[in-house]
Amino acid sequence: MSWTSIWIHMVFCTKYRKPFLNDEIRQKVFFHIKGNAVSKGICLDVVNGYTDHAHCLISLGREHSLAKMANLIKGESSFWINQNKLTSQKFAWQDDYWAVSVSEKHVARVRQYILNQEAHHRKKTFKDESDRFMKKYGWQQIKN
DSSP, X not given: OXXXXXXXXXXXXXXXXXXXXXXXXXXXXXXHHHHHHHHTTOEEEEEEEETTEEEEEEEEOTTOOHHHXXXXXXXXXXXXXXXXXXXXXXXXXXXXXXXXXXXXGGHHHHHHHHHTHHHHHHHSOHHHXXXXXXXXXXXXXXXX
């Protein structure tokens, strides 16, 4: 039997960063994402976010790839949001996402960070948050 412990913090945004995930639907969407992930055998520990983005803490199984998990989570949830007409316009996630590995000793801290998104974004914008991630992980912004 194979054993794995690969924790990933993944972040993805609504298309054009439109603030579709208002207070009325945000928790419904995240509850659905969690339930759907469990039904597909994805170990999604926690999901939360704000009006224009979502954070997920995922433990990759031995047969999972990050791209496959992102595709399953984002694709099915956007379909579900549109099918249930939760937004007045067609909903979509951006194609891109960010993902970083999380060591076992930091899982609880990342979990708390994700759960605290609403309070976090009362103080910092998504741009502040993304700039901090870019700097922390040495990512370069690609200009088109």
